[in-house]
Amino acid sequence: MLKEIENRRSIRNYKEDNIDKKVILDIINAGIKAPSAKNNQPWRFVIANNDIKDKISDKMVENYGPNKTAEVIKTVPYLILVYNVNNEYFNHLSIGAAIENILLEAESMGFGTLWIGYIKKIDDYVKELVNVDYELVSAIAIGVKNENPLARPRLTLDEVLINED
Ligand SMILES: Cc1cc2nc3c(=O)[nH]c(=O)nc-3n(C[C@H](O)[C@H](O)[C@H](O)COP(=O)(O)O)c2cc1C
Numbered sequence: 001m002l003k004e005i006e007n008r009r010s011i012r013n014y015k016e017d018n019i020d021k022k023v024i025l026d027i028i029n030a031g032i033k034a035p036s037a038k039n040n041q042p043w044r045f046v047i048a049n050n051d052i053k054d055k056i057s058d059k060m061v062e063n064y065g066p067n068k069t070a071e072v073i074k075t076v077p078y079l080i081l082v083y084n085v086n087n088e089y090f091n092h093l094s095i096g097a098a099i100e101n102i103l104l105e106a107e108s109m110g111f112g113t114l115w116i117g118y119i120k121k122i123d124d125y126v127k128e129l130v131n132v133d134y135e136l137v138s139a140i141a142i143g144v145k146n147e148n149p150l151a152r153p154r155l156t157l158d159e160v161l162i163n164e165d
Pocket residue numbers: 008009010011012068069114115116117118119151152
């Protein structure tokens with residue numbers, strides 16, 4: 001198995017260290033190599049600035065109380081907002097593939113990531129902050145790891161292989 005697949009974890013604790021913007025662009029560049037239905041490449045990205053990151057984090061706390069995801073958003077150096085450009089049927093699958101590429105590329109460089117789906121819960125608020133009219137699908141935190149969590153449990157191959165022969 002690819003070591004990036006084996007070693008990647010959701011990281012919810014980051015050092016204050018920054019990362020060069022150029023490195024983040026390289027990581028997003030791995031995202032856009034993902035396959036997409038009809039090669040329609042429905043993904044778009046916004047690299048949130050600190051002001052937007054803070055406001056998103058504060059809104060999550062305001063709506064849902066203190067939580068780890070909001071804390072990550074506040075402390076991580078980069079939050080990438082991931083958008084879907086139209087409502088073609090397979091877009092979310094394609095965008096998921098792009099996000100996974102980004103997580104694995106960041107892992108290969110030694111950085112930590114968190115895939116943040118909960119940002120959807122405040123997508124109306126994010127729309128007020130970020131002048132982008134597309135559908136917000138997810139966000140990705142990227143930063144320098146400050147924890148090395150054990151692998152989270154997975155179903156076994158036996159449990160997920162449901163064919164009978
Ligand atoms: C679509 C999706 C949305 C997720 N949203 C969040 C989130 O909002 N906050 C969070 O802390 N983790 C989030 N995660 C991370 C999962 O909780 C994590 O991948 C899972 O628990 C397995 O842990 P691992 O990534 O370390 O293997 C999300 C993962 C996916 C695939």
